[in-house]
Amino acid sequence: MSTIYIMWLRQIKRYLRSKSRIIGSLGQPILYLFALGYGLGQVFASAGQGNYIQFLAPGIIAMSVLFTSMFNGVEMIWDRQFGFLKETMVAPVSRFNIMFGRVLGGATVATMQGLLVFVLSFAAGFRLHIHHAFWLLLLGLVFTFLIALLFTTLGTAIASMLTDFQGFQLIMSFVVMPTYFLSGAIFPLTNLPKVMSIITKIDPLTYGVDGLRGTLIAANHFPLHLDVLILVVLSLILLALGSYLFSLIEI
Amino acid sequence: MVPIVTMGTIKTHMDSNIIEVKNLTKKFGEFVAVDDISFDVKHGEIFAFLGPNGAGKSTTIKMLTTVLHPTSGHITLDGKSPTHNEDEVRKTFGIVFQDPSLDDELTAYENMYFHGVLYGVDKKILKAKIQQLMEFVELWNRKDSLVKEFSGGMKRRLEIARGLLHHPKILFLDEPTIGLDPQTRNHLWTYIEQLNKQDGLTVFLTTHYMEEAEKVANRIAIIDHGQIVAQGTSAELKAQTNTTNLEDAFLNLTGRDMRVEDASSLDHMRSAMQRRRGGR
Numbered sequence: 001m002s003t004i005y006i007m008w009l010r011q012i013k014r015y016l017r018s019k020s021r022i023i024g025s026l027g028q029p030i031l032y033l034f035a036l037g038y039g040l041g042q043v044f045a046s047a048g049q050g051n052y053i054q055f056l057a058p059g060i061i062a063m064s065v066l067f068t069s070m071f072n073g074v075e076m077i078w079d080r081q082f083g084f085l086k087e088t089m090v091a092p093v094s095r096f097n098i099m100f101g102r103v104l105g106g107a108t109v110a111t112m113q114g115l116l117v118f119v120l121s122f123a124a125g126f127r128l129h130i131h132h133a134f135w136l137l138l139l140g141l142v143f144t145f146l147i148a149l150l151f152t153t154l155g156t157a158i159a160s161m162l163t164d165f166q167g168f169q170l171i172m173s174f175v176v177m178p179t180y181f182l183s184g185a186i187f188p189l190t191n192l193p194k195v196m197s198i199i200t201k202i203d204p205l206t207y208g209v210d211g212l213r214g215t216l217i218a219a220n221h222f223p224l225h226l227d228v229l230i231l232v233v234l235s236l237i238l239l240a241l242g243s244y245l246f247s248l249i250e251i
Numbered sequence: 252m253v254p255i256v257t258m259g260t261i262k263t264h265m266d267s268n269i270i271e272v273k274n275l276t277k278k279f280g281e282f283v284a285v286d287d288i289s290f291d292v293k294h295g296e297i298f299a300f301l302g303p304n305g306a307g308k309s310t311t312i313k314m315l316t317t318v319l320h321p322t323s324g325h326i327t328l329d330g331k332s333p334t335h336n337e338d339e340v341r342k343t344f345g346i347v348f349q350d351p352s353l354d355d356e357l358t359a360y361e362n363m364y365f366h367g368v369l370y371g372v373d374k375k376i377l378k379a380k381i382q383q384l385m386e387f388v389e390l391w392n393r394k395d396s397l398v399k400e401f402s403g404g405m406k407r408r409l410e411i412a413r414g415l416l417h418h419p420k421i422l423f424l425d426e427p428t429i430g431l432d433p434q435t436r437n438h439l440w441t442y443i444e445q446l447n448k449q450d451g452l453t454v455f456l457t458t459h460y461m462e463e464a465e466k467v468a469n470r471i472a473i474i475d476h477g478q479i480v481a482q483g484t485s486a487e488l489k490a491q492t493n494t495t496n497l498e499d500a501f502l503n504l505t506g507r508d509m510r511v512e513d514a515s516s517l518d519h520m521r522s523a524m525q526r527r528r529g530g531r
Contacts, residue, residue, distance in 0.1 A: 003369060
């Protein structure tokens with residue numbers, strides 16, 4: 001237990017200390033909110049889809065959580081390169097606890113980042129319904145954390161197989177960006193071409209975005225319990241796979 | 252002075268072995284990194300493991316410290332096997348790796364504290380213990396500084412303090428003085444000799460500085476091409492090779508050719524053939 005806690009705490013401390021990273025990682029979501037929100041808002045509205053900012057904000061929150069959590073997972077390569085991983089590998093504690101604590105810390109950090117973007121989206125014109133139920137907001141927080149958990153685990157699993165930064169750009173191009181663009185974060189899932197519709201259903205982030213849309217603007221495409229179920233099951237599978245890969249690490 | 256590492260009865264069985272290695276071999280594919288080596292380290296001894304780059308020193312340390320599994324052979328550390336009793340063995344040693352292994356974004360104190368928690372050091376004594384060790388390596392006044400602000404020598408001192416936090420019986424030092432100025436090197440060895448003399452801490456070290464090994468080590472093993480080519484006291488090694496200092500003895504035993512750390516398979520083949528011809 002104390003191993004999980006201390007590894008979690010380490011991620012939190014590192015996050016809170018890197019002010020430039022916090023501010024830097026807010027740039028992209030703000031750009032997307034304003035550029036896409038106002039750039040495509042008219043087209044979206046004239047297509048009869050309503051207010052685009054309302055639709056877009058949950059997607060952009062999901063995006064920033066995706067980016068932050070994947071980065072936090074993959075950051076383990078830094079630990080390997082700069083040596084801290086070795087310190088944890090020779091400690092008399094289970095490797096699963098080390099990995100799990102790290103993942104929970106990374107997921108917590110990504111959730112905080114998601115909350116920051118949620119607050120910022122109000123500046124872009126996003127509004128909650130005046131009678132919005134508080135429990136729905138809490139459920140939205142749960143969805144944010146589930147997205148964070150899923151992708152921090154994925155990032156950590158991938159990082160367990162890499163020994164240097166060379167693969168980082170590859171992960172950005174072939175995992176992170178497709179996951180974001182094909183999740184329905186920036187477009188509705190209705191009336192998609194057949195192939196596109198199948199691809200979006202394979203993308204795990206789709207269910208995270210859908211969950212956030214359901215809890216924030218009551219516009220979910222799938223039932224919310226299905227979104228939760230898929231995210232939880234996928235997280236557990238990845239956690240099992242990730243801890244196996246982590247246990248194979250030799251230093 | 253209060254002992255830094257309290258280990259009770261160790262002095263009484265000074266003559267028994269704390270590390271025993273028998274016929275240890277590690278292969279990476281076809282390449283034999285460590286080739287059937289055997290040696291013992293006694294309780295309370297300072298044991299130096301010397302060899303050119305790529306000789307198998309780090310591979311051996313990795314096997315002793317549970318992070319790499321041997322291909323064959325037996326190791327016991329304080330009576331326990333690193334392959335079968337991983338966690339028990341991990342509690343018995345502290346290690347200072349060849350490369351830094353601190354978290355730069357944390358303070359010196361936090362690095363110590365995290366280590367204490369990972370090793371299950373009793374919370375009631377942890378803070379006092381951290382202070383004692385950080386005072387010992389003269390870093391207590393910098394406890395709240397981020398490690399990234401530290402010089403190489405300060406990082407090394409902190410790593411030594413950290414490696415001692417959980418009362419290890421053995422301290423592994425893999426090239427601890429590399430890249431440090433003579434003042435810091437001198438300081439480090441003073442700390443280590445003090446720990447060894449006062450508390451009976453067993454020290455297993457590797458270094459490329461022969462005069463350091465000659466000065467501090469009770470016994471020395473020289474490894475080359477994965478095999479131990481000689482072991483004994485510094486005096487014995489010099490007598491064996493008819494030399495007057497350890498550096499000459501070392502060169503005499505391992506040859507004057509320069510080594511490549513990450514040798515290509517062609518190099519491995521070449522050196523294997525050379526060995527077969529006896530052309531060392």
